[in-house]
Amino acid sequence: MKRWLPSPLVSASLWAMWLLLNDSLALVHLLTGAVLGVAVPLLLAPLLPPLGPVRRPWTVARLILRVGADVVLSGLQVAQAVWRVPRRPPRGAFVAVPLQLREPHALAALAIIVTVIPGTVWCELASDRSALLLHVFDLDDEAAFIEDLKVRYEQPLREIFE
Known part of the structure; x- marks a missing residue:
């Protein structure tokens, strides 16, 4: 079958x-x-690459809930930034995020997460998979953004896939 x-x-x-x-x-x-x-x-x-084992189902559930909440919050933040454009235009920027992820399924999941969250766009993955280039709609602190992305998304994906 x-x-x-x-x-x-x-x-x-x-x-x-x-x-x-x-x-x-x-x-x-x-x-x-x-x-x-x-x-x-x-x-x-x-x-399709061969499927690897998915570990830690509770981490998967927490990540799904976190991404869902982030989609809503980020959507509200982008809407707020659009409404305040006449007073303060958004500070869009490209951000290079160093990655520890190497597993193809984990990188695909990260791509989906980054793409679904309003205000972020996945632009490029380094050929050696060591860095990710993102465009952020409104960026206050690049270092804080990178740290937040790594803690909120990369770390749980590493726990799940690696």
Whole structure:
């Protein structure tokens, strides 16, 4: 079964998404969605790195809650910064963050976290994975931002993946 459906949940999701996008349960859409649901995971399976063990489920739960709270708080901070533009424009800056993370899944999770939080953009990862270049919408203290990012996100990801 795993040979033909390496990711059954992904296959089912692709099939359901195809049906939702086409807003039809016609036979042609049912079959096309099924073919896509089977073919796409099969074609992409060689590109995925092997999954490593995920350790410390409580750390995963805490990280998810922390990211959720940070998304809300950062969204409010960005909105506040936008509203006060006439008085004080935001101080956008590029920040180079040194990384200790090397595991590909942990780096992917960090990329998702940084991207989902309003006011931060993942710009570049050094070829040796030693540093990350971010753009921050409104930066007060670069050293404090780097330390905060490392403690809030990198450290838990290292506990989970390494």
